[in-house]
Amino acid sequence: MKSSSPLARIMSVPGMPMTFVLIITVVVFQMLNPVFLDASTLGNYITNGIPIILITLGVAIVIMGGGIDLSVGTVAGLSAGMTMFAFVNGAPLAVGIAVGCGTGLVFGLVNGFLVAYLRINDFIVTLATLNIAAGLLVVLTQVQPLQGVDVPGFPELTKSDVFGIPTSLLIAAAVFVIAQIILAKTVLGRRLYAVGISAQASNVAGVSVPHVRLMSFAASGLLAGLAGVLLASRLGAVQAFLGIGYEFIAIAGAVIGGITLAGGNGNAWAALVGGFFLVTLQQGLRLNNVDPVYFSIVTALAIVFGVVFEHQVRRVILRTALQRTSALSDQRATTAAVSARSAAAESSEGNDDEK
Secondary structure, eight states: OOOOOOHHHTSTTHHHHHHHHHHHHHHHHHHOOGGGOOOOHHHHHHHHHHHHHHHHHHHHHHHHTTTOOOOHHHHHHHHHHHHHHHTTTTTHHHHHHHHHHHHHHHHHHHHHHHHTEEEEEEOHHHHHHHHHHOOOHHHHHHHOOOOOOTTTTTHHHHOEETTTTHOOOOOHHHHHHHHHHHHHHHHHHHOOOOHHHOOHHHHHOOOOOOHHHHHHHHHHHHHHHHHHHHHHHHHHOOOOTTTTTHHHHHHHHHHHHHHOOOOOOOOOOHHHHHHHHHHHHHHHHHHHOOOOGGGHHHHHHHHHHHHHHHHHHHHHHHHHHHHHHHHHHHHHHHHHHHHHHHHHHHHHHHHHHHH
């Protein structure tokens, strides 16, 4: 007799409860507006949402390790600006992409070093780098207009498809698969969860906590850089203040997906589902002519609902598992008592026969 049903085990995986909510949300919006799942509309909405989803994955990795990264939004914006700056000044495709991703990686390494090795609070560090990245982008846009580039292959990153599948979606899918493999199958992934659960215990166990935290912030920065490259490809121009507010959506997406802010749990799927849920929500409201002023209100309510729903599902699963375990223990105790009585009765009959 198993202690939990297959459905309970599936629903206990971070991200699975919100997967069902995401499916229901898509169905509802499709019923309200049949254009929602139209091929062109769907392609645009996925392409527009990929940068947010990549940023959400980066934030989720940091949260799994017990930290927080508030800088991802403006770092993505600055990475987009640096990518366009490189192209405006004649850089080839590979160099421009490397500059954008490298910008994010540098910020991630700086965040990680300050947090892990200098032991400065991650909230303070990433709040500072958030403003630094935002300020640098403003300066960059004043130095040179970041638009009007014609680099072969760059627009195709977000405006082409392979067998009908958007290229940006394929890029994101590859990133998420790699991230999930690292989290679930490697020593680094296991150490990340261990540090998120208890950094002190991990340190005693021989885990290099600063190294793990440095790597988590580096991953977050690199993903923000990649998101910036895709933003630049999609927009074709970069304006000042691009990316501001994205960090709120990213953190919200991670939490909605089922990744607790306390750290130590979660997976790439949870980040994917949480990010896609918020992107789907915004797209559905937009297609149904809801005033954008209400987006933040609806998003905030969705966050509260998502967290409460996730917690309630986990509570029900835990209660059911405990009830099944208790019933199994009672059954085993009853079986043991019956066996003991039978053994005692047989022993008594044997003694009577000897007499």
